[in-house]
Amino acid sequence: MAKEKKLVEAITSMDVDFAQWYTDVVKKAELCDYASVKGCMVIKPAGYAIWENIQKELDRRFKEMGVENVYMPLFIPESLLEKEKDHVEGFAPEVAWVTQGGLESLQERLCVRPTSETLFCDFYARDIHSYRDLPKVYNQWCSVVRWEKTTRPFLRSREFLWQEGHTAHATAEEAEERTIQMLNVYADFCEEVLAIPVIRGQKTDKEKFAGAEATYTIEALMHDGKALQSGTSHNFGDGFAKAFGIQYAAKDNSLQYVHQTSWGMTTRMIGALIMVHGDDSGLVLPPWIAPTQVMIVPVQQQKEGVLDVAFEIRDILSGFRVKVDDSDKSPGWKFSESEMRGIPVRVEIGPRDIANREAVLVRRDTHEKISVPLDEIAARVGELLETIQKDMLERARAHRDAHTYVATEYEEFVKTINEKPGFVKAMWCGCQECEDKIKEDTSATSRCMPFKQEQLSDHCVCCGKPAKKMVYWGRAY
Amino acid sequence: MAKEKKLVEAITSMDVDFAQWYTDVVKKAELCDYASVKGCMVIKPAGYAIWENIQKELDRRFKEMGVENVYMPLFIPESLLEKEKDHVEGFAPEVAWVTQGGLESLQERLCVRPTSETLFCDFYARDIHSYRDLPKVYNQWCSVVRWEKTTRPFLRSREFLWQEGHTAHATAEEAEERTIQMLNVYADFCEEVLAIPVIRGQKTDKEKFAGAEATYTIEALMHDGKALQSGTSHNFGDGFAKAFGIQYAAKDNSLQYVHQTSWGMTTRMIGALIMVHGDDSGLVLPPWIAPTQVMIVPVQQQKEGVLDVAFEIRDILSGFRVKVDDSDKSPGWKFSESEMRGIPVRVEIGPRDIANREAVLVRRDTHEKISVPLDEIAARVGELLETIQKDMLERARAHRDAHTYVATEYEEFVKTINEKPGFVKAMWCGCQECEDKIKEDTSATSRCMPFKQEQLSDHCVCCGKPAKKMVYWGRAY
Numbered sequence: 001m002a003k004e005k006k007l008v009e010a011i012t013s014m015d016v017d018f019a020q021w022y023t024d025v026v027k028k029a030e031l032c033d034y035a036s037v038k039g040c041m042v043i044k045p046a047g048y049a050i051w052e053n054i055q056k057e058l059d060r061r062f063k064e065m066g067v068e069n070v071y072m073p074l075f076i077p078e079s080l081l082e083k084e085k086d087h088v089e090g091f092a093p094e095v096a097w098v099t100q101g102g103l104e105s106l107q108e109r110l111c112v113r114p115t116s117e118t119l120f121c122d123f124y125a126r127d128i129h130s131y132r133d134l135p136k137v138y139n140q141w142c143s144v145v146r147w148e149k150t151t152r153p154f155l156r157s158r159e160f161l162w163q164e165g166h167t168a169h170a171t172a173e174e175a176e177e178r179t180i181q182m183l184n185v186y187a188d189f190c191e192e193v194l195a196i197p198v199i200r201g202q203k204t205d206k207e208k209f210a211g212a213e214a215t216y217t218i219e220a221l222m223h224d225g226k227a228l229q230s231g232t233s234h235n236f237g238d239g240f241a242k243a244f245g246i247q248y249a250a251k252d253n254s255l256q257y258v259h260q261t262s263w264g265m266t267t268r269m270i271g272a273l274i275m276v277h278g279d280d281s282g283l284v285l286p287p288w289i290a291p292t293q294v295m296i297v298p299v300q301q302q303k304e305g306v307l308d309v310a311f312e313i314r315d316i317l318s319g320f321r322v323k324v325d326d327s328d329k330s331p332g333w334k335f336s337e338s339e340m341r342g343i344p345v346r347v348e349i350g351p352r353d354i355a356n357r358e359a360v361l362v363r364r365d366t367h368e369k370i371s372v373p374l375d376e377i378a379a380r381v382g383e384l385l386e387t388i389q390k391d392m393l394e395r396a397r398a399h400r401d402a403h404t405y406v407a408t409e410y411e412e413f414v415k416t417i418n419e420k421p422g423f424v425k426a427m428w429c430g431c432q433e434c435e436d437k438i439k440e441d442t443s444a445t446s447r448c449m450p451f452k453q454e455q456l457s458d459h460c461v462c463c464g465k466p467a468k469k470m471v472y473w474g475r476a477y
Numbered sequence: 478m479a480k481e482k483k484l485v486e487a488i489t490s491m492d493v494d495f496a497q498w499y500t501d502v503v504k505k506a507e508l509c510d511y512a513s514v515k516g517c518m519v520i521k522p523a524g525y526a527i528w529e530n531i532q533k534e535l536d537r538r539f540k541e542m543g544v545e546n547v548y549m550p551l552f553i554p555e556s557l558l559e560k561e562k563d564h565v566e567g568f569a570p571e572v573a574w575v576t577q578g579g580l581e582s583l584q585e586r587l588c589v590r591p592t593s594e595t596l597f598c599d600f601y602a603r604d605i606h607s608y609r610d611l612p613k614v615y616n617q618w619c620s621v622v623r624w625e626k627t628t629r630p631f632l633r634s635r636e637f638l639w640q641e642g643h644t645a646h647a648t649a650e651e652a653e654e655r656t657i658q659m660l661n662v663y664a665d666f667c668e669e670v671l672a673i674p675v676i677r678g679q680k681t682d683k684e685k686f687a688g689a690e691a692t693y694t695i696e697a698l699m700h701d702g703k704a705l706q707s708g709t710s711h712n713f714g715d716g717f718a719k720a721f722g723i724q725y726a727a728k729d730n731s732l733q734y735v736h737q738t739s740w741g742m743t744t745r746m747i748g749a750l751i752m753v754h755g756d757d758s759g760l761v762l763p764p765w766i767a768p769t770q771v772m773i774v775p776v777q778q779q780k781e782g783v784l785d786v787a788f789e790i791r792d793i794l795s796g797f798r799v800k801v802d803d804s805d806k807s808p809g810w811k812f813s814e815s816e817m818r819g820i821p822v823r824v825e826i827g828p829r830d831i832a833n834r835e836a837v838l839v840r841r842d843t844h845e846k847i848s849v850p851l852d853e854i855a856a857r858v859g860e861l862l863e864t865i866q867k868d869m870l871e872r873a874r875a876h877r878d879a880h881t882y883v884a885t886e887y888e889e890f891v892k893t894i895n896e897k898p899g900f901v902k903a904m905w906c907g908c909q910e911c912e913d914k915i916k917e918d919t920s921a922t923s924r925c926m927p928f929k930q931e932q933l934s935d936h937c938v939c940c941g942k943p944a945k946k947m948v949y950w951g952r953a954y
Contacts (some may be wrong), residue, residue, distance in 0.1 A: 036557055036599050037587060040550035045615070063565070073517035074589070074620055074636050075573075080513055096552075097577040098589065101625035102570055110514060112551070112575065112589070122513050142620070143551055147579040158578075161552050197950050280841075468498045 011340075013280050026153045027273055029283040029341050034063050038153035039158035039388040043267070046341060047154075049291035050270050051161060055141060057193050058265065061185050062139055067165060070138045072119040075110040080118045084243040087117060090210020094147045096158075104443075112145040117211065117236075117262055121168035121244035128258060130249045131170055137178070139165040151287035154271035155228075155477050156279065162266035167259040172237065175259035176214075179235040182263040183216045186231035188203065189366055194269065195286035196220050196276050196394040197400055199423070199472055201448030206432050209262075209421075213237040213308030219447040219472060221400040222275035225421020227474040230272055233263035237383050271477070276396050277365075286392050287385040288461050294322040294381060299331045299350030309354050309374075313347060320385070339364060344388050345381060367394055408457040414471075417442040420477040423474045427467035438462055438473065447472040488817075490757050495701040502751055503630045506760040506818050516635035517626040520744070523818060524631075526768035527747050528638060532618060533641065533744065534670050534741050534766075534860075539616055544642060547615045549596040552587040557595045561720040564594060567687020571624045573627075573635075589622040594688065595715075599641035605735060607726045608647055614655070614746035616642040631748035632705075632954050633784065639743035645723065645735040649714065650688035652736035653691075656712040659740040660693045663676055663708035670748065672763035672869040673753050674698050674877055675707055676900075676949055678925030683909050686739075690714040696949060698877040698926040701754035702898020704924050704951040707749055710740035748954075753873050760819030761842050763869050764862040771799040771858060774817040776827030786831050790824060793855050796937045797862070816841060821865050822858060842869055881949075885934040890950075894919040900951045906937035915939055924949040 010028050014021040026032055031047035043051065059069075065097030074100060082088045095111040113119065124136060127266040141163045151157045165182060169175040183200060190196045198218035208215035212234035220230045241247070241257040250256050277284040288294050294317055298310040311325045325334045333347075338346050348360040359377060360371045365388050407413035416424050428446070429435060435446055449469045460467050481862040487505050503509055509526035520528065548571045552575060559565045572588040590596065601613060606944060618640045618670060622788075642659060646652040667673045673728055685692035689711035697707045718724070718734040724904035727733045754761040764770050775787040787801045802811045808825075815823050825837040838847045842865050851856040882901030884890035893901050905911060905923070912923055926946045937944050 020529040033604070034602065034946060035550045035596070036554055037550050037552045042550065042596075042600050045545035048548055051548075052546065068522035069529065070522055071520040071525055071528075071620075071638060073512045073514050073519070075514045075517065077513055094579050096575045096579075096587075098573045099576045100574040100586075109577075110573075119512070119519075122508065123519050129512070131690055143548075145551065179558065274718065379767070 006417050011280060011282060014223065014278070016219055020154060021278075021280070021378060022271075022274060023061065023153070025278055025282055026475065029268065031274075031283075032153050034153075037158070039148060041153055041157050043161075046142060046291070047270060050285070050289060051267055053289050054265075054269060055163075058140075058185075058189055059339075061189060061238050062163075062165070065137075065185065065211050067139045068139060071140050071142070072116050072123065074113055074142075075201040076113055076116075078109045079110065080122055080248050081111055081120060083121070084211050087211035087240075091146075096147055113142075114144055114146045114353045115262075115264070116140065116144075116164055117166065117240060117361050118241065118244075119430050120262075121246060121260075123246045124168050124258065126132075128168060128246055128248050131251055133179075134168060134170045134248060134258065136168040137165070138167065139163055152271075152477075154274075155268050160267050162264050164475075165261070165263045167261045168241075169260070170248065170256070170258065172259045175237070175261050176235055178265070179214070179216060179233045179261045182261070183218065183231070183233040185406075186233070186263070186265055186374070187218045190206065190218060190220065190230060190269075191287045191393060192271060193325070194276075195288075195389060195396060196230070196272055197397040198392060199360060199448060199450050201411075201450035202474065203232075203447045203448060204432075204435060204471070207446060209234045211239060213239065217448050219423075219474075220272055220276065220473075221423060222272070222477070223278070223404060224275070224397070225403050225474075227423065227472075227476040228272050228275070229476065230446070231263070231265040234261060236260040236262065236286070275446055277392060278342070281336070282340035284392070285342035285344060287389045290344050291321060291343065292341070292343050293320045293385060294345045294347060295334075295343045296322065296324045296347040296349065297331055297334045297338065298324070298326060299348055299353075301326060305354060306349065306351060310349055313349060313359065313374070313377060317381055319378065320381060335362075345384055347381075365395075406456055407461055408459075409463055413438075413461050414442055417444045417473065417475070421475070423447065423472045425454070425456060425470055425472055426461035427457050427459060428469050428471045429463055429465040430468040431460075431463065431465075434460055434462035442475075444473045444475050447474050447476065487757060488595055491700065491755070498755075498757070499748075499751060500630070502755055508751075508760075509749065510775040511630075514635070516625060518630055518634050518636075520638075523768070525748060527750065527762070527766060528744055530766050530768060531742075531746060532640075534664055535662075536618075538666060539642070542614075542658065542662065544614050544616045546617060548617050548619070548783045549590075549593050549600065551590055551619075553590055553593075553595055555586045555588065555901070557599055558588055560595060560598070561688050561717055564688035564717075568592065568623075573622050573624055590619075591621055592620075592739075592741070593617065593641055594643065594717060595721075597739075598717050598723060598737075600646050601735065601737075602721045602723045603727050605645060605723055607654060608678045608728055610657075611645060611647045611725060612651065613645040614642070615644065629748075630763055631751075631952075632745055637744050639741050641669075641737060644738045646737070647725065647733070647735065648735045652738050653712055655708045656691070656693060656738045656740070656854075658801055659738070660695065660708070660710040661744055663710070663740070664695045667695060667697065667707060667746075670763070670765045671750060671753075672765075672866060672873060673707070673749055674870060674874040676925060676927050678927035678949065680709075680925060681909075681923045681948070683863060683912050683913060684923060686711045688713060688716060690716065694925050696951075697749055697753065698880060698900060698951075699749070700755070700876070701752065701881050702951075704900065704949075704953040705745070705749050706924070706953065707746060707750070708740070708742040711738060711943070713737040713739065745917050750912075752870060755819070758813070759817035761869070762819035762821060764821040764866045767819065767821050768798060769800050769818070769820050769903055770797045770862060771822045771824060772811075772820045773799065773801045773824040773826065774811045774815065775801070775803060776825055776830075781829050782831060783826065783828060787826055788850070790826060790836065790854060794858055794942060796855065797858060812839075812878065822861055824854075824858075840865060840939070843873075883933055885936075889938055890915075890938050891919055894921045894950065894952070898924075898952070900924065900949045902933060902947055902949055903938035904934050904936060905948045906940055906942040906944050908940070908942075911937055911939035916923070919952075921950045921952050924951050924953065
């Protein structure tokens with residue numbers, strides 16, 4: 001028993017210190033480890049397997065939308081990065097520079113891509129000639145580097161993994177349509193697969209991407225009431241096209257600039273999974289993303305027949321991602337370990353269960369135990385996984401809704417931000433001055449102007465002038 | 478007709494200029510393009526889709542062998558790279574160095590990984606404590622950078638994509654077993670999926686990997702008679718473990734060094750596919766790796782019903798990777814284009830075929846045309862793909878065997894290397910002096926000491942001293 005306790009005691013309670021709880025879960029669930037390079041991480045098998053499932057599911061959805069995968073170089077020549085003014089201003093202060101290749105100094109510095117708009121634009125300028133070459137709907141899976149000062153595993157690191165889609169279209173309408181379409185792919189993926197409810201909306205000008213005309217975002221609420229930007233989709237209009245000279249001959253032979261978009265989702269979603277669903281026993285993974293959905297733990301496995309039945313059950317459950325823990329650890333330790341790793345369903349099977357021709361299913365999310373007849377186990381596990389997936393989304397939605405507040409006056413707004421972690425919905429005049437003041441007074445930022453607008457009052461919560469938009473505000477990761 | 482001719486005429490004949498033919502195919506089959514950074518490439522959708530299929534198939538085979546995927550950082554601190562003497566000597570002259578992060582100069586230079594032994598070792602030193610932590614059988618899919626002076630698309634570029642497996646074992650035997658096991662995974666994959674026959678063997682000390690005790694390799698022969706090293710697997714013994722201090726407590730509580738391996742395969746295999754199977758009409762892809770296996774080309778598609786039947790056939794063939802080319806190009810142009818891209822089977826369907834309830838299948842590899850009844854098309858296409866896959870391997874094997882020569886005396890050896898492009902099998906005394914002389918005299922290198930040894934004579938082909946090994950020699954990419 002001492003050993004079992006040790007595993008759980010190794011995690012700080014989330015109510016005591018949420019940040020420490022997060023770090024403990026990352027470490028004890030063996031998701032990632034620190035590396036020798038400050039701010040970089042080693043993604044361990046349990047963490048990478050989640051990323052592989054994210055990739056598989058997103059990539060499938062992308063391909064259904066006509067997306068094609070490509071690979072662009074890791075390096076961007078300084079002169080290329082500088083071609084679009086807003087973009088370089090946004091990224092130059094936080095890139096890593098290669099100045100030597102082999103034994104020689106480079107004539108021009110190369111930055112390690114922080115994002116690849118400039119590389120795609122450079123390629124499109126050479127590759128797009130006629131309306132027949134459009135649209136280009138390309139994506140790449142890769143790592144990018146941003147020289148962040150403060151870092152946290154998965155949430156903010158100097159190198160992270162992501163996908164970045166970059167498209168070019170004949171018309172502004174088509175670009176806008178694609179921007180929204182991909183935001184909806186992200187939102188549906190988060191809700192259906194990660195069981196994370198999101199607010200879909202548009203970023204204010206202050207918060208939009210460097211070089212974008214419009215940035216759309218999905219915003220999720222973590223268990224501690226802080227927001228996490230979970231995916232963004234940008235409409236560039238023809239700004240990059242003009243900077244890079246990306247033109248096509250239209251059907252009427254006139255030369256036109258293309259309209260572009262880009263959109264990305266990153267390994268930070270692993271952080272979101274931890275912070276939305278985790279509890280004091282560790283990670284809790286939604287079934288549809290869990291690398292292992294069912295862990296079978298034999299009890300008194302040294303007794304004759306127990307392991308045989310455990311492996312029989314594994315074979316019966318082969319339609320799921322299932323494993324048997326037949327290591328020489330104690331059952332209690334195995335229970336804690338499968339909880340720590342967030343495995344959605346545990347099957348306990350011992351001599352008494354076998355005698356009764358039944359097994360015990362244990363839900364990771366609620367700890368509920370359910371005895372089921374062995375000959376119904378496949379159907380019952382299937383139903384249970386569905387139920388868990390649904391319940392996890394509903395619980396996360398209820399938590400978010402319970403932590404979403406409304407404020408119409410400034411005093412109330414500041415008090416709410418300070419005392420009630422969560423989203424605050426409030427009206428806004430549209431001026432950056434108010435955003436700046438709110439950030440200074442509360443450290444909250446505008447998360448998004450949601451697509452679903454509400455008329456909470458007629459005046460800006462900050463300056464009192466006529467309101468233009470309802471905004472979700474919150475402190476964010 | 479002028480247009481159709483243009484597409485094929487755009488390729489130089491392989492007999493006229495093989496290097497130019499290669500570049501033309503890369504470009505016209507739209508596999509990759511040059512990038513703004515010298516020596517780097519943009520992998521386009523047609524090229525990347527091949528890589529995705531390589532990844533999918535290799536990754537599946539790896540996972541069956543107990544391999545787990547992880548992700549290590551892109552950067553290696555200089556002090557870490559320097560920990561293993563042979564390794565740093567091998568790689569330091571060809572790495573790219575990051576010296577600035579954001580606006581500041583770094584205190585220690587970071588190299589962009591040319592390979593990740595040092596990162597895995599650094600991690601293993603922290604993560605491995607007991608025999609219970611072994612074996613570690615990790616792999617990562619990523620890009621690496623080597624500052625090459627002369628580059629060619631896919632074959633040698635400053636950045637390329639690959640997988641690198643890195644394992645740690647309790648015993649020397651287990652490490653050796655894993656090294657050979659993974660070499661065999663590569664060899665089987667090449668032969669079964671890429672239809673490329675390979676020689677399995679060991680590298681000489683001169684040609685082995687920097688820091689390895691033994692390097693095993695698979696060597697393939699290209700159409701022009703040059704060799705291509707197609708995958709390598711290294712046994713490091715405990716050399717890295719000693720340099721990095723990777724020790725574990727054995728069952729008897731004694732502290733032991735681990736034994737390590739690494740193994741990799743890269744995007745250069747796309748180059749191998751081109752150079753083994755391609756012809757003067759472009760790329761020829763083996764069915765099991767082809768992103769599109771069947772292209773349906775409607776003839777007189779404006780006639781009523783033709784497109785309907787084309788799409789019906791697509792639905793009937795939905796068990797394969799199938800597309801319909803319903804663009805407004807001429808059928809002849811579409812034929813050339815699907816040939817250029819190497820699509821294994823083309824289905825031609827026009828009004829006359831429809832009247833006869835049949836379709837014409839055209840093999841990409843032989844250009845053979847076969848009429849088949851529409852109601853047998855799924856079975857016939859399936860058989861044809863199997864046949865093509867098998868025939869392509871056999872043809873490549875026959876070509877390789879016909880271009881593999883034997884020499885027992887030096888004059889004959891040099892003459893053969895100079896006049897008959899291909900492999901030359903010859904006996905070797907085991908001294909690097911002979912390897913150096915052969916390279917100087919012929920520019921051929923020892924490709925490998927094959928596992929299947931033959932006793933061609935009793936003396937070294939170069940110095941005449943007693944022979945120790947039969948070696949495959951050849952000029953190589």
